[in-house]
Amino acid sequence: MKYGKYKMRSSTAKKIFSSPFTLIVIAVIFVILLRATWSMHKKADVSRTKLDQAEVVLTKLSDRQNDLGAQVQRLSTEQGIEAEIRTKYKGVREGESVAVIIGDDASATGTDTATATSTSQATSTTSVGWFKGLLQKIGF
Numbered sequence: 810m811k812y813g814k815y816k817m818r819s820s821t822a823k824k825i826f827s828s829p830f831t832l833i834v835i836a837v838i839f840v841i842l843l844r845a846t847w848s849m850h851k852k853a854d855v856s857r858t859k860l861d862q863a864e865v866v867l868t869k870l871s872d873r874q875n876d877l878g879a880q881v882q883r884l885s886t887e888q889g890i891e892a893e894i895r896t897k898y899k900g901v902r903e904g905e906s907v908a909v910i911i912g913d914d915a916s917a918t919g920t921d922t923a924t925a926t927s928t929s930q931a932t933s934t935t936s937v938g939w940f941k942g943l944l945q946k947i948g949f
Contacts, residue, residue, distance in 0.1 A: 898939070901939055
């Protein structure tokens with residue numbers, strides 16, 4: 810008898826799972842789960858791409874930080890400050906002179922006047938120091 814009941818339950822389950830309504834519900838649930846899985850896969854791809862981009866940016870920023878640290882270290886010394894002033898502002902100390910070297914004749918003919926003027930200005934500026942010369946030009 811138990812076997813008969815079991816068979817009856819099995820046939821009832823077969824009827825339920827083979828009905829069109831149940832199959833449609835199972836298909837809808839499958840599609841919903843499939844869409845959720847696909848959405849998670851896409852989000853994981855986007856996250857991996859953003860992570861790679863962030864790592865590249867981090868590497869660049871780390872290199873920039875190292876460069877800035879080296880510059881700060883160089884500028885913390887007297888020689889570093891002096892070298893920076895000389896390169897940025899083309900400053901010279903008192904008693905120093907500026908030499909202008911012209912490489913090729915074609916460019917030299919057009920810039921002879923400008924070179925002579927800048928050389929005479931540099932010479933007059935260097936005789937009193939670059940900061941004092943700047944102050945004199947301003948009117949102090």
